[in-house]
Amino acid sequence: MKQYEAGSIRNLCLLSHGGVGKTSLMEAISFTSKATSKLGKVDNASSSFDTRADEKERNMTISTHLGFCEWNDCKINLLDTPGFLDLLGEAKLALKVVESAVVMVDAVDGIQVGTELVSRYMDETNVSRMFFVNSMDKDNADFDTVLSSLKENFGSSVAPLAIPIGTGAQFKGVIDLVTREAFEYEREGNGIAKSVSIPQEMLDTVDTLRIALMESIAETDEDLMNKYFEAGELTDEELRKGLAKGVAEGTIFPVLAGSALLNMGVDQLLTKIVNLAPAADSRKEIEVSEGDEVKTVECNQSGPAVAFVFKTLSEEHLGEINLVRAFSGKVQTGHEMFNSKREMPERVGNMYFMRGKDRTDTQQISYGDIGGLLKLKDTHTNDTLVEKGSKYFVTPLEFPEPLVSVAIDSKNKGDEEKIALGIGKLHEEDPSFTYKYHPDIHQSILSAMGDVHIEIILEGLKSRFKVDVDRKPTKISYRETITKPVKYVEYTHKKQSGGAGQYARVFIDLEPQPRGEGYEFIDKIVGGVIDQPFRPSVDKGVKSKMQEGIIAGYPIVDVKVTLVDGKTHPVDSKDVAFQIAGREVFKKAFEMANPILLEPVVELKVTIPSEYTGDIMGDLSSRRGKIGGMEPIGKLETITAKVPESEVKSYSTNLRSLTQGRGFYTKKFSHYEQVPGDVAKKVIEQSKAELQEA
Numbered sequence: 001m002k003q004y005e006a007g008s009i010r011n012l013c014l015l016s017h018g019g020v021g022k023t024s025l026m027e028a029i030s031f032t033s034k035a036t037s038k039l040g041k042v043d044n045a046s047s048s049f050d051t052r053a054d055e056k057e058r059n060m061t062i063s064t065h066l067g068f069c070e071w072n073d074c075k076i077n078l079l080d081t082p083g084f085l086d087l088l089g090e091a092k093l094a095l096k097v098v099e100s101a102v103v104m105v106d107a108v109d110g111i112q113v114g115t116e117l118v119s120r121y122m123d124e125t126n127v128s129r130m131f132f133v134n135s136m137d138k139d140n141a142d143f144d145t146v147l148s149s150l151k152e153n154f155g156s157s158v159a160p161l162a163i164p165i166g167t168g169a170q171f172k173g174v175i176d177l178v179t180r181e182a183f184e185y186e187r188e189g190n191g192i193a194k195s196v197s198i199p200q201e202m203l204d205t206v207d208t209l210r211i212a213l214m215e216s217i218a219e220t221d222e223d224l225m226n227k228y229f230e231a232g233e234l235t236d237e238e239l240r241k242g243l244a245k246g247v248a249e250g251t252i253f254p255v256l257a258g259s260a261l262l263n264m265g266v267d268q269l270l271t272k273i274v275n276l277a278p279a280a281d282s283r284k285e286i287e288v289s290e291g292d293e294v295k296t297v298e299c300n301q302s303g304p305a306v307a308f309v310f311k312t313l314s315e316e317h318l319g320e321i322n323l324v325r326a327f328s329g330k331v332q333t334g335h336e337m338f339n340s341k342r343e344m345p346e347r348v349g350n351m352y353f354m355r356g357k358d359r360t361d362t363q364q365i366s367y368g369d370i371g372g373l374l375k376l377k378d379t380h381t382n383d384t385l386v387e388k389g390s391k392y393f394v395t396p397l398e399f400p401e402p403l404v405s406v407a408i409d410s411k412n413k414g415d416e417e418k419i420a421l422g423i424g425k426l427h428e429e430d431p432s433f434t435y436k437y438h439p440d441i442h443q444s445i446l447s448a449m450g451d452v453h454i455e456i457i458l459e460g461l462k463s464r465f466k467v468d469v470d471r472k473p474t475k476i477s478y479r480e481t482i483t484k485p486v487k488y489v490e491y492t493h494k495k496q497s498g499g500a501g502q503y504a505r506v507f508i509d510l511e512p513q514p515r516g517e518g519y520e521f522i523d524k525i526v527g528g529v530i531d532q533p534f535r536p537s538v539d540k541g542v543k544s545k546m547q548e549g550i551i552a553g554y555p556i557v558d559v560k561v562t563l564v565d566g567k568t569h570p571v572d573s574k575d576v577a578f579q580i581a582g583r584e585v586f587k588k589a590f591e592m593a594n595p596i597l598l599e600p601v602v603e604l605k606v607t608i609p610s611e612y613t614g615d616i617m618g619d620l621s622s623r624r625g626k627i628g629g630m631e632p633i634g635k636l637e638t639i640t641a642k643v644p645e646s647e648v649k650s651y652s653t654n655l656r657s658l659t660q661g662r663g664f665y666t667k668k669f670s671h672y673e674q675v676p677g678d679v680a681k682k683v684i685e686q687s688k689a690e691l692q693e694a
Contacts, residue, residue: 001353001360004075006281006301006368010273011077011325013094015122016104017114018060018083021134023049025104025260026067026080026356032191032266033069033076035355039188039263048356049080054459062456063429064090064311066323066370067355071270077370083114085664086450089399089432091118093310093381095125096397097325097370100247100277102269104134107141107167107257110149113662116636119154128247128278130254131158132269137187137259141167147255153635159216160209160255161243162268165199174257174265175202177210178239185264193267217242220251240275248278280368286327288384290392297328297392301367304387305329305337308394312381312429313372314464315357320428321372322379323354327394329387330366331373337385340393342378346385350374380428399432400666402447403652406454407472409444415467419444422465426457433457440555441475450652476646477600478554478683479672482593485511488564489592491585493577501572504581506530506538507565510589513558515672519546522562530566534578538563541582550587551595552687557672561586597680598672600645603628606655608663610637615658623647624676642670 014022026049027040040047045056049065065080079094095101101122105115122129133146143164151158162174165182173184175198183193198206217239218228224242228234234242246252256272258265285296286306297306311323324331331337336347352359352372365371379385384393410416423435423446433448448454461467487509495502513520521539530538539561546556566581604625608616610632616639617627625643632638648667655663675683 001070001362003362003364003366004369006366007279008074009077009280009368010074010100010277011079011098011280011368011370012100012102012273012277013079013081013091013098014104015081015091015101015118016083017106017109017112018085020083020104020106020109020112020114021260022080022083022104023047023061023065025102025132025134025266026065026078028191028260028263028266029069029076029078029270030067030355032263033071033270035067035069036358041261048358051357053463054456060084062087063313064094064323065356066311066372068353068370069270069355072274074274075369076270076273079370084452085114085117085661086448086453087456088114088117088121089430089449090311092121092399093397095121095127097308097310098127099280099282100128100130100273102132102273103129104132104260105146105150106138107133107135107143107146108138110146111153113659113664116153116662117664120633126250128250130247130256130272130276133164133255133257134260136164136167136171136257137169137262137264139168141171143167143257150253150255154253156216157251157253158255159213159246159252161213161272162256162265163202163205163209164257164265165202171259171264174268175206176268177206177213178243179236180206180210183265183268185262187262187264189263191263191266214239216252217246220246220249244276247276248282283327283368287395288392289395294395295392299328299367301329303328303367304390305331305335305385306390306394307331307337307365307385309379309381309383309385314425314429319375320380321352321354321374322376322381322383323370323372324365324385325370326365326367328367330364331371331385332364336388338388338390339376339379339383340386340391341383341396344378345388346376346379348373348376348385381431400449401668402432402434402449403665403667404450404454405445405447405474405649407443407474408446408458408469409472411468411470418465418467419461419469422461422467423457425465426460430457438477440477443472443475445474474649476683478552478675479598480549480551480554480556480590480595481558481598482510482512482590482595484594485509486589486592489585489589490565491581491588492567493581493584495577496572501569502574502577502580503569503572504534504577505567506563506578506581506585508538508585508589509562509564510586510593511560511562512593513560515558517558519543519557520560522560524562524564525566529568530563530578531568531573534568534573534575535563537575537578538566538582538585541579541584542586544579545583545586550590552597552684553691554597554687556590557598559590597675597683599675601642601670601673602645602648602667603670604641604643604648604651604665604667605638606641606663606665607633607636607638608655608659610635612659612663613637613639616655616663619654619658623651644675 030036031039081091182198306328307324382396492505625641628640
């Protein structure tokens with residue numbers, strides 16, 4: 001296919017709450033633009049985009065899919081992103097490589113929590129947006145109610161450009177308020193509208209809404225405002241120019257309507273994308289990192305190649321395909337580039353323009369375009385390919401802290417390596433989850449954005465890498481410490497039977513350190529009462545005991561040990577004797593120093609509709625949470641609280657229940673603090689029981 005200049009490329013992602021119809025819209029766009037010969041359906045598994053086995057089984061998009069079409073001499077690249085709340089990290093990555101987004105809203109259910117979430121992501125990335133009110137063919141579809149809700153939530157920037165003709169079974173088509181034309185469609189037809197007269201009963205509504213649209217557009221530009229006051233109206237061309245300017249600047253959010261499933265109103269959406277969405281060359285610079293420095297580099301056709309990997313896909317019988325956006329220059333087949341994130345060369349082989357599972361060969365991906373690179377050696381999501389000699393990379397996306405964790409063990413002995421390999425491969429495709437072994441609790445912990453996210457990862461591990469695992473609840477990484485100093489604590493280790501003797505006598509002072517200061521060992525021996533080579537052995541013995549724990553088997557932190565006195569035997573003293581003495585004297589002193597248990601505390605930022613504020617604050621307090629503050633964000637409220645980690649294990653499910661699915665949160669580790677006495681007693685008893693069983 002032909003190569004398009006950046007000025008003729010539109011890059012968009014489709015965003016919405018789950019189940020609103022993004023993939024159906026991708027299918028309708030592909031069919032209407034004649035990119036595909038049939039209208040694929042998600043429900044009967046004939047979609048060109050939801051092709052993974054787990055996507056078909058769950059009937060939902062799990063991974064970002066790339067598609068493209070040609071319309072009115074432009075190339076439109078579209079990214080279909082998951083709408084399920086656990087998987088919205090995919091939407092964040094997609095927003096990094098596009099200039100615009102189409103936010104889909106259900107004509108019956110209206111604005112849902114996913115819509116609110118992706119709107120915040122768009123605010124953070126400053127992409128332009130338009131709304132597509134989908135499923136106008138459904139019973140109880142109500143465009144006017146949805147439009148009012150959009151205006152209420154997103155302000156006066158919301159501007160309808162098209163309104164539906166009829167709803168539900170009577171939905172026939174749409175009226176373009178800019179050109180004052182009406183269009184009707186054949187249900188599940190070729191998607192190309194037939195021009196008709198505006199229904200008589202809708203003329204007044206059309207005139208009223210068109211005047212309101214004209215005023216909204218005039219307000220975005222002083223020249224247009226003056227012309228509007230002088231002439232009392234704007235021409236169609238002035239409306240289009242004003243709209244494009246307002247959309248690009250984020251002062252106008254166009255609203256369109258249709259039915260993706262029945263392929264109605266889709267051609268009008270495509271035309272508005274071409275006419276109004278910012279072109280790929282509207283992005284003049286991109287933020288990059290080089291060492292500790294963050295700077296910007298210019299984006300243009302003639303500059304050095306810069307390609308950002310925003311998604312890694314794995315296809316059976318083909319291998320890994322990296323989806324890239326060329327921010328500058330061009331990526332060419334056979335060209336050697338440099339992965340500046342991993343500091344290694346990569347030779348570019350086969351590359352494609354992709355439409356779901358279908359691929360079109362190309363020899364280059366030029367500035368502003370998006371495509372797929374096949375079988376790079378070691379390049380994955382969030383990496384950057386640059387010209388040799390460049391060292392900067394596009395600043396990677398930082399994912400929020402995973403919210404839900406589970407401990408996993410191999411069901412079959414010897415599968416540990418296969419688990420690590422499989423998880424590593426899955427993580428290259430989806431960096432939003434983490435997996436690591438925690439030595440203090442002796443568990444391998446998989447952490448993801450929700451229960452469904454964890455299920456998807458483990459299903460992938462089983463189906464693709466043939467590894468089955470057992471799931472167990474995660475333990476909490478408690479710590480042990482002391483609260484008072486003790487002086488001149490003595491221990492003598494003496495072994496005189498059964499071979500060579502052992503002897504070591506040590507005296508230590510033990511005192512607590514400020515929280516977070518860690519461990520400190522001080523040697524204050526004077527006069528050679530302990531030979532110099534044996535003093536580090538005491539330190540080594542103390543450290544080994546600190547790792548084991550004393551009151552509940554958890555690592556010990558924030559203590560200072562001072563070696564103050566001791567005695568050496570000229571024959572029987574040796575390294576092992578002083579290590580044992582160090583362990584035992586530390587244990588003795590620790591038990592005398594009023595030991596306590598510490599628990600990890602996380603900082604939660606809970607964002608909810610304001611009507612749920614009281615319920616959520618009450619729930620956080622019941623979890624021993626300390627409220628830090630509240631910040632209003634439009635009609636939402638963000639509550640910051642510090643809560644013990646043990647109290648938020650099931651918080652994701654509980655929050656959704658309390659807010660009817662409209663609340664969401666982030667969390668990150670904050671600090672350790674003392675466990676209350678009654679809670680500590682239960683933890684210690686349980687830990688001792690587990691240690692005895694082991």
